[in-house]
Amino acid sequence: MKLLRVGTAGAERPALLDEHGTLRDLSGIVPDIDSGLLADRAALARVREAAKAGRLPEMAGGTEADGLRTGPPLTGIGKIVCIGLNYHDHARETGAAVPEEPIVFMKAPDTVVGPDDTVLIPRGSRKTDWEIELAVVIGRTARYLSSHEEAMAAVAGYTVANDVSERAFQIERGGQWDKGKNCETFNPLGPWLVTADEVPDPQALAMRLWVNGELRQDGTTADQIFPVAEVVRYLSHFMTLRPGDIVSTGTPAGVAMGQPEPKPYLREGDVVELEITGLGRQRQVMKSA
Incomplete structure (x- = not known):
């Protein structure tokens, strides 16, 4: 999976970039891309399953080429x-x-x-x-x-x-x-x-x-x-x-x-x-x- 966070600095939303280059909104499944998600195999499995089943909505703005700012792909970095x-x-x-x-x-x-x-x-x-x-x-x-x-x-x-x-x-x-x-x-x-x-x-x-x-x-x-x-x-x-x-x-x-x-x-x-x-x-x- 290609996970990312888009939006203005400090207000990014979690997203997934699908195989067609379309941004898919993850905010209905996970609150953010952070240490909690990375350590939670079940949550990652839910994201994979939803992506594979086509259940993730397209994020407003559509694709990266449409001008949405891409933030750091991870928040809450420890060190x-x-x-x-x-x-x-x-x-x-x-x-x-x-x-x-x-x-x-x-x-x-x-x-x-x-x-x-x-x-x-x-x-x-x-x-x-x-x-x-x-x-x-x-x-x-x-x-x-x-x-x-x-x-x-x-x-x-x-x-x-x-x-x-x-x-x-x-x-x-x-x-x-x-x-x-x-x-x-x-x-x-x-x-x-x-x-x-x-x-x-x-x-x-x-x-x-x-x-x-x-x-x-x-x-x-x-x-x-x-x-x-x-x-x-x-x-x-x-x-x-x-x-x-x-x-x-x-x-x-x-x-x-x-x-x-x-x-x-x-x-x-x-x-x-x-x-x-x-x-x-x-x-x-x-x-x-």
């Missing part, structure tokens, strides 16, 4: 755990050593915006960068997992994330990476939460990102140093992952930081577009904060 330097080609372009264990940092849930919402370049920014990422949405409590099979069983689905980063804040200002990762609007998410049954192999997804129409990132999740199953298993030994948590699994080569001088960091008016196979497409316009 966002991010993995740094998780692609071989990205490590090479930045001159970094391949990590022996996953590099872990956190991103605050209030950085999340819709996939097509405006992204604000922070005041004082010189090096705002883009990062397309596969985001894993957790559907079962995961603690001290012992196998990759257990890890994959904890995954509810997948979505697209843009891990927007301010490199000067992140690297040159001292302390941890968090200062360059948690600026307002720095986590466009969506458009869809695609349930895990529709993604048989998360290590076989093409990822592309364009800036002002120029292809900048063209990678694949097959290049991940630590695959999805290992990332989820590993994290469960350091923290409890709960339904509604998100794990953002790193970015392939092609970020501005890895380009020759002058590095093409983002400026007001730039347009970033990104997509992952089967998970949908985002588009953001940059604006000064």
Whole structure:
């Protein structure tokens, strides 16, 4: 299933995108797409059954092309755990050593915006960068997992994330990476939460990102140093992952930081577009904060 939330910010309604590209209203079946739904197998089964039987009404506005705003596909996010330097080609372009264990940092849930919402370049920014990422949405409590099979069983689905980063804040200002990762609007998410049954192999997804129409990132999740199953298993030994948590699994080569001088960091008016196979497409316009 492709689950999403549409409407004005803070007043989104749950929806399903059917195989014909029509938005179907879920508000008569579930109150929202959140941790409660992801953890409730019976509720998810009701949604699947209603969709298969054609009982879901068409949402006013019809299709995504009709202009309804798409919000983040999930609300009530508990935590966002991010993995740094998780692609071989990205490590090479930045001159970094391949990590022996996953590099872990956190991103605050209030950085999340819709996939097509405006992204604000922070005041004082010189090096705002883009990062397309596969985001894993957790559907079962995961603690001290012992196998990759257990890890994959904890995954509810997948979505697209843009891990927007301010490199000067992140690297040159001292302390941890968090200062360059948690600026307002720095986590466009969506458009869809695609349930895990529709993604048989998360290590076989093409990822592309364009800036002002120029292809900048063209990678694949097959290049991940630590695959999805290992990332989820590993994290469960350091923290409890709960339904509604998100794990953002790193970015392939092609970020501005890895380009020759002058590095093409983002400026007001730039347009970033990104997509992952089967998970949908985002588009953001940059604006000064």
